[in-house]
Amino acid sequence: MMVYTWWRSLAAFRVRIVLNLKGVTAEERQVDLRKGQQHDQAFRAVNPQSAIPALVLDDGSTLVQSMAIMEYFEEAYPAPPLLPADAAERARVRALAQMAVADGHPLVTPRVRAYLEGELGHGEAQYLAWSRHFMGAALMAMEEHLARDPQTGMFCHGDRPTLADVCLVSQVVGFSYFGGTADAFPVVRRINAACMRIDAFQRAHPLAQPDAPKA
Numbered sequence: 001m002m003v004y005t006w007w008r009s010l011a012a013f014r015v016r017i018v019l020n021l022k023g024v025t026a027e028e029r030q031v032d033l034r035k036g037q038q039h040d041q042a043f044r045a046v047n048p049q050s051a052i053p054a055l056v057l058d059d060g061s062t063l064v065q066s067m068a069i070m071e072y073f074e075e076a077y078p079a080p081p082l083l084p085a086d087a088a089e090r091a092r093v094r095a096l097a098q099m100a101v102a103d104g105h106p107l108v109t110p111r112v113r114a115y116l117e118g119e120l121g122h123g124e125a126q127y128l129a130w131s132r133h134f135m136g137a138a139l140m141a142m143e144e145h146l147a148r149d150p151q152t153g154m155f156c157h158g159d160r161p162t163l164a165d166v167c168l169v170s171q172v173v174g175f176s177y178f179g180g181t182a183d184a185f186p187v188v189r190r191i192n193a194a195c196m197r198i199d200a201f202q203r204a205h206p207l208a209q210p211d212a213p214k215a
């Protein structure tokens with residue numbers, strides 16, 4: 001199988017973590033978003049939405065959207081489980097994950113930046129303020145849910161990492177891209193630290209990727 005990825009992509013980061021946790025290896029092909037390669041004809045043939053990650057399976061079928069790809073791995077490679085067995089608990093984990101994947105991250109993608117700056121006349125400072133606001137709001141939502149719920153443990157849901165932790169970590173890293181830190185979110189910060197002690201998370205980190213800048 002092959003995954004279209006890029007070192008800095010938060011959605012690709014999430015998929016890398018899951019691949020590592022499941023012990024699955026995939027060939028990687030880089031799509032440099034800074035160079036606009038997501039809009040190249042060759043990549044649009046893979047994903048007409050011009051977004052990474054995309055996963056091409058050995059039978060040639062293509063999966064897109066990080067949440068769908070992560071859930072594919074959860075179903076195809078059940079061990080270790082990244083969703084709880086109970087339906088309501090699974091819904092809690094997915095809800096926490098979606099606060100990052102659906103509510104925070106999509107607002108800071110290159111296509112949004114291009115529209116804000118190219119069509120609405122925003123400058124870089126406004127884009128940064130926008131990004132910090134929405135990334136921070138998603139982290140605040142996660143923090144409040146995590147802090148009040150006894151199901152929160154060492155990780156977002158109990159004492160083993162789930163898809164919620166994968167998404168939490170990507171959200172913290174994404175916030176840092178815009179100068180934010182998890183300092184105002186103590187539960188998020190504690191869980192992020194616990195995740196980042198795990199090899200599968202460390203190896204997936206954007207700055208650990210071979211195409212990441214050295215400095």
Ligand SMILES: N[C@@H](CCC(=O)N[C@@H](CS)C(=O)NCC(=O)O)C(=O)O
Pocket residue numbers: 008009010011012033038050051052053064065066067101106109110111112
């Ligand atoms: N909801 C999608 C988001 C995918 C996405 O927007 N990926 C970003 C990189 S993190 C991208 O490729 N953006 C291209 C663009 O905005 O032009 C997912 O979770 O996979």
